[in-house]
Each structure stands twice: as structure tokens, then as C-alpha cells.
Amino acid sequence: MELDLTSTPERTILDLRELQIPHLRVLGRYRYLRAHPPLADHAHPGMMEISFLARGTQNYWMGGDCYRMTGGDLFVTFPDEPHSTGPDPEHCGLMYWFILELPEKPEGFLGLPDGLARAYWGGLRSFAHRHCCAGPGLQLILERVFRAAETSQGPLRAARMHLALLEYLFEIVALSQRAPMRALSDAVSQVLEYVDRHLEEKLSVEVLAREAGLSVPRFKARFRSETGFPPAEFVLRRRIERASQILLRGRSSVLDVALQVGFCSSQYFASAFRRITGMTPSAFREKLGGGRPQDV
Numbered sequence: 001m002e003l004d005l006t007s008t009p010e011r012t013i014l015d016l017r018e019l020q021i022p023h024l025r026v027l028g029r030y031r032y033l034r035a036h037p038p039l040a041d042h043a044h045p046g047m048m049e050i051s052f053l054a055r056g057t058q059n060y061w062m063g064g065d066c067y068r069m070t071g072g073d074l075f076v077t078f079p080d081e082p083h084s085t086g087p088d089p090e091h092c093g094l095m096y097w098f099i100l101e102l103p104e105k106p107e108g109f110l111g112l113p114d115g116l117a118r119a120y121w122g123g124l125r126s127f128a129h130r131h132c133c134a135g136p137g138l139q140l141i142l143e144r145v146f147r148a149a150e151t152s153q154g155p156l157r158a159a160r161m162h163l164a165l166l167e168y169l170f171e172i173v174a175l176s177q178r179a180p181m182r183a184l185s186d187a188v189s190q191v192l193e194y195v196d197r198h199l200e201e202k203l204s205v206e207v208l209a210r211e212a213g214l215s216v217p218r219f220k221a222r223f224r225s226e227t228g229f230p231p232a233e234f235v236l237r238r239r240i241e242r243a244s245q246i247l248l249r250g251r252s253s254v255l256d257v258a259l260q261v262g263f264c265s266s267q268y269f270a271s272a273f274r275r276i277t278g279m280t281p282s283a284f285r286e287k288l289g290g291g292r293p294q295d296v
Contacts (some may be wrong), residue, residue, distance in 0.1 A: 003044075003099065004028075014149050016100075016165075019158045021111045023101040024165065027145055032056075032092045035278045041084040044077070048102040048124060050172060051075045054139045056093015056228050057237065060131075061086035067131040070184075071228035074134040074175070076127055078102070087244050087284075089277045091237075093228065096142050098168070110166065120166075123173030134175055141168045187212040187219075188226045195235055199242055200262045203235050239263065240276045247285045254281045 003026050007013050011030035025047060051060070053069045060067045060075050062083045067075055071093075077083050079102055103109065106121035141164055148160035184192070194211045195203060208231050209219035223231050239261040246257050258269035258281075273281050 012146065014145070014161075016161075019161060021158065021162055022108055023103065023110055024162075025101060026097070026099040027142070027165070028097045029142070029146065030090075030095050032090060032095075034092055035089040035276050037278060038087060038089055039085040041082050043080050043082045044099055046079045046101055046103070047099050048079060049077045049083075050098045051077075052096045052098075052134065052138050052142070053228075054094040054096065054136070056091055056095070057234075058091050058093065058095065059085060059088040059241070061088075062130075069131070070226065072133050072135050073131065074129070074138075074172075075131050076129065087248055088241065091276070094139075096139070098142075098165075110169075111162070112166075120169055120173065123176060124169065127172065127176045129176060132175065134171075138168065138171060141171065184226050185222065187214060188223055191219075191223070191231075192227075195238055199235075199239055200260060203262070205231050208235075236272055237276060240273055243269070243273065243281070244277065244284065247281055257281065 005013050005015050005026065010032055011028060013026060013028040016024035016027055051069075051074070053071060053073050053075075055071045057071075058069045060069065060083055062077065062081065066086065069075055100110075102124060103121075106118040107114065109117035109121040112120065144164040145161050145168075148157060148164060152160050191208050191212045194208070205216055205220060208223075209216045212219050212223075214222065220231060223229075223234070227234055229237065243257050243261045246252060246260060247254075252260070254270065255266040258266045261269075263269035263272070270280055273279070273284070277284055279287065
């Protein structure tokens with residue numbers, strides 16, 4: 001798959017090859033206020049991709065496994081590994097992705113002297129975590145790269161961007177050498193499990209706060225901090241995610257699917273489904289599932 005270098009009002013992509021620094025390829029950032037179509041299965045020959053989700057949620061699929069990201073999470077793919085968002089759209093949120101070549105030998109890696117090149121190269125090639133919580137600090141470093149690209153001129157522009165990217169990669173390597181941060185507290189993890197078991201039921205904030213053992217105000221603040229969404233929006237998105245799976249594998253009507261995941265009407269279900277996935281339930285099944293079942 002060729003590198004995507006197309007910027008839009010919603011996303012900015014920097015072609016790092018212009019810096020003429022070995023092995024740097026692409027840094028991208030999107031701020032999506034609405035869902036976008038699923039990201040097709042693809043791989044980057046000889047390149048590593050480091051995706052950092054600053055805000056929102058996103059699912060990535062690899063080899064049949066689904067990695068569910070929330071704000072502050074990191075997802076890493078190594079050279080030639082196919083990955084996609086599967087049947088899931090690219091959700092609204094703030095995401096950064098960094099692609100760099102990962103050569104077979106460390107000499108000259110990132111334009112660094114031999115000792116530093118070997119340290120960075122070895123740390124990235126042995127990165128231990130496919131998916132982990134990195135915390136919010138990485139966003140500040142990445143934003144320095146974008147500011148340098150927008151405001152600097154001449155050789156200093158390349159130098160500032162190079163230094164910030166090296167700092168970012170240093171934090172990635174350091175993360176690999178320690179236990180990753182827990183993405184979710186016990187209280188919020190318990191609530192997420194409860195939501196998945198009771199999607200067809202009415203899940204009010206009061207019910208979820210009681211399950212977490214917290215007051216409603218404290219629960220709402222903690223839940224949003226850890227997942228990136230208010231509780232009601234998260235429940236809605238989990239219902240849409242479950243509905244997507246049922247639509248692709250079953251022969252139920254759209255109304256039956258809506259009822260199975262806790263919607264009281266097919267009209268509300270269709271409206272919410274389109275807002276989050278960018279497609280109606282019928283169009284989603286037609287495009288990704290072959291349109292097998294007959295809807296009513």
C-alpha cells in the first residue's frame with residue numbers, strides 16, 4: 001500500500017521524507033467530528049507504524065484479533081503486518097500516526113551516530129507492547145512537530161522536527177522497557193463488563209455509577225477521563241458495535257437487531273447507526289456483509 005499523503009480540513013499529513021533524514025516517512029493527525037468509512041486491510045513493507053489515540057475510541061483488527069483503543073492508548077504494527085479497522089469505521093476523535101522505516105541493520109538509523117542509532121533501532125525492534133496505555137504526554141511532543149512544520153523555516157525547521165521526533169521515539173522505547181500503564185481502573189473495567197452483559201437493558205448513568213460503587217458526579221468524571229466518552233455515548237457506541245457484528249453474521253431484520261442491542265425503535269437505531277458509522281444499517285450490511293439477510 002502506498003503511503004497516504006493527502007491532507008484534508010480534518011487531517012494533516014506531513015511527508016517526513018522532505019526532511020532528508022534517513023528512515024522517517026510520515027506523521028499524520030486527524031481530528032474527526034464524525035465517523036469515516038472503515039480503514040481497509042493494508043501493510044507497510046519494511047515500515048513500523050505507531051498510532052497514538054489522544055481522544056476518543058478506535059478499534060484495530062489484526063489476524064482476527066480486535067484491539068480496542070481509548071484515549072491515551074498506543075497501537076503498534078511492525079513491518080509487513082496487515083491491519084485495518086475491520087468492519088468498524090474510523091471513529092470521531094483525535095489520532096496521530098507515525099510511520100518509519102525499520103531496516104535490518106542499525107547503521108545510520110535516523111541519521112544518528114552508531115551508539116545512539118543502535119539504541120533506538122534495538123528498542124523499536126524489540127518493542128514489547130502491541131497495544132498499551134501510554135498516557136497523555138505523547139500528544140504534547142507530537143504537537144511540537146506540527147508547530148515546527150508550520151512555523152519554522154530552512155534548516156532549523158528540519159532540526160526542530162527531528163529533535164521532537166527523536167524525543168517521541170525515546171518515550172516509546174522507554175515505554176517498552178517498563179510495565180505499561182493500566183488503561184482502565186478496576187471500577188471502570190467492571191462497568192464495561194457490565195455494559196457488555198446488559199446491552200439489551202436500560203443502562204442509565206445511575207445504574208452504571210452504582211455498579212462502579214461511585215457517586216454519579218464522580219463516576220461521570222472518571223469514566224470520561226478513562227474512556228474518552230461520557231457514559232451514555234459510550235453505551236451507544238457499544239450498542240452500535242454489537243449491532244454491526246450481528247448485522248454481518250446473522251439473518252435478523254434491522255428491527256430485530258435494534259431490539260437485541262437495546263434500542264426501542266428501528267428509526268432511532270438507524271439514525272444513531274448512521275451518525276457513528278457513516279452508513280445506514282442496511283447499507284452497512286450490503287457493503288460489508290454481502291447483503292445476505294432481508295431487512296424489514
